[in-house]
């Protein structure tokens with residue numbers, strides 16, 4: 001061998017006696033166990049994770065060197081780079097970076113003794129997915145990407161040198177055993193600075209010691225890394241040698257092709273076997289050359305011209321930002337902000353939420369927006385966008401920010417707050433654009449098959465609606481919290497309505513459909529569109545062909561209470577008492593109201609007393625109730641039935657008193673209903689003073705049954721189901737003319753020889769479908785959900 005062998009790798013190192021042994025944190029060990037024994041096919045992810053860690057470490061070093069120049073003096077002489085090399089004979093793969101490296105203690109902590117917050121969640125997600133490959137490929141999103149090395153290696157050796165630690169240390173673990181060892185590197189400080197990870201490949205993963213495979217993968221994963229990443233390649237060629245120069249040094253100009261980032265350490269080996277051919281007297285020999293091929297161009301994509309970037313490239317960059325190979329970006333916005341403060345940015349709308357995102361607290365996605373200053377990564381923890389937009393990923397790069405101030409100072413900087421404001425506007429604009437671009441999508445188009453038959457295709461959501469179904473809670477939170485942008489955000493809202501045929505429409509579309517006389521935006525809340533559809537409140541609106549917006553999200557009513565109106569029209573719950581139609585003759589209405597009020601005074605007075613504790617007020621309905629005899633509505637200051645249901649569920653969850661939600665209801669009578677007339681006839685006359693009334697028992701029962709029915713009509717639960725049942729039983733008993741409801745004596749049948757005949761429960765006259773279970777509002781029983 002002429003030249004030195006490739007850099008020493010830790011392939012043959014044996015832990016010295018006295019190496020410190022550490023136990024993996026229990027969850028970490030559990031996860032490694034799953035990873036090592038997994039049957040996942042897409043093992044490639046390990047390389048993505050290692051390259052991403054190397055790139056992170058390089059970014060970290062560059063930032064530190066700028067902000068703490070004293071600590072890192074002299075370090076800048078070591079070039080920032082990543083090198084990948086394999087040894088097909090030893091079955092090893094080594095990834096070396098000149099990043100910040102790890103001190104002894106950091107190694108112990110970061111690589112095993114401290115569980116990262118995503119560890120448990122990752123295990124959970126693996127379990128839930130069964131053997132689904134996509135779950136494993138998301139490992140980086142849970143902050144445990146390093147452990148993906150155990151997909152392909154049964155032994156992993158990490159050597160690392162951090163400038164703050166005098167010595168280089170080695171970390172090693174085998175076959176996901178429950179422990180790892182750490183010891184001073186017997187080779188000394190071979191790295192100068194950074195980290196070297198050596199994978200001892202499993203038998204079934206030897207493909208990763210193949211140059212073509214490695215080149216393809218590494219090229220793919222390093223496309224957007226801004227530090228040079230090179231692969232050590234080996235090529236062998238025959239060269240002629242002159243007779244005289246027996247063992248001459250071959251020309252060192254025989255570089256392998258494509259060598260861009262030559263840093264001068266190419267080596268050349270000459271094979272031993274010299275071959276001679278019969279015909280020609282010339283001697284040849286095999287020469288093996290090694291070179292480092294740089295795989296990436298390391299030009300920051302956001303600094304390039306939009307026109308030169310393909311959709312595939314944007315998507316590929318999204319994959320890098322999202323740590324994930326399973327879902328694409330829905331859309332993106334690449335822009336140059338110019339003005340007092342200049343910056344470049346690419347923002348992405350995701351197809352899907354990352355598995356760690358939670359609607360409950362809407363904590364921004366980790367590392368969602370990366371902040372660069374002149375292409376130097378400063379960090380990704382700046383929360384450049386408000387919480388409700390925390391699902392947007394991207395990069396921001398500004399020349400106007402100072403490079404050498406610490407993160408805290410930067411966080412406070414005026415420039416950053418200007419950038420933030422602009423980003424919010426751009427982000428909202430990007431969502432609006434998606435809505436606009438996908439306006440014409442999603443209509444069901446009839447297709448014609450080969451035989452000429454027309455087939456109705458399933459209606460598909462437009463891209464915007466698909467996005468909206470996942471992210472509407474965010475937009476709604478934005479409407480509530482971001483007042484300056486409220487108007488713009490409200491234009492992004494979509495609702496199902498009584499006339500939209502199951503589709504989601506915008507407020508603008510609702511306005512287009514409004515009646516000329518209509519001065520209010522009518523809404524009705526409920527657990528689902530199906531439930532709302534059954535509400536008696538809708539009857540009149542259907543008759544008048546007036547559109548009603550359905551509020552099916554628990555945040556909807558809360559949101560509309562905050563905003564109150566849109567384009568000068570008020571939102572009005574059609575279940576509240578004050579709904580009036582402006583298309584009717586007001587004089588006539590007033591006269592009618594007055595007349596009804598007087599006629600029904602005895603009844604309203606009596607019922608008001610009877611329903612104390614459940615109902616705030618009893619009155620003749622000022623609007624048509626259709627075929628319903630009575631309905632319970634919320635007073636203008638009370639909660640709608642849907643809101644009450646939500647609040648009650650919350651109170652139940654938090655062990656709070658529920659009674660506070662039960663007041664402020666209005667009982668409205670339908671003056672044209674015969675049952676109500678009947679009650680009026682049977683109720684006690686209006687009297688002075690407060691003496692108790694004497695009332696026939698069946699009238700009293702009827703009054704209570706009407707109460708319960710009205711509660712259900714309004715979407716409220718019955719307050720005393722037991723009493724309600726007793727009254728129903730009484731009615732049934734009267735209907736069947738039964739003298740009593742005492743049980744029959746227990747039967748005592750004789751013992752039979754034959755097998756007992758099978759009882760057919762289904763054919764026995766009881767048909768569950770005869771019962772209208774839905775109207776019992778079963779949701780209220782399931783309050784813990």
Ligand code: ADP
Pocket residue numbers: 049053054056057097099100101102110111140142143144145146147194195
């Ligand atoms: P993440 O990269 O999301 O933090 P990983 O499991 O990939 O999670 O890595 C765990 C930690 O190990 C990193 O946060 C980092 O502190 C450390 N680490 C991993 N690889 C390197 C490296 N090449 N250089 C320096 N530190 C590293």
Ligand code: MG
Pocket residue numbers: 049052053140143144145146
């Ligand atoms: Mg990582």
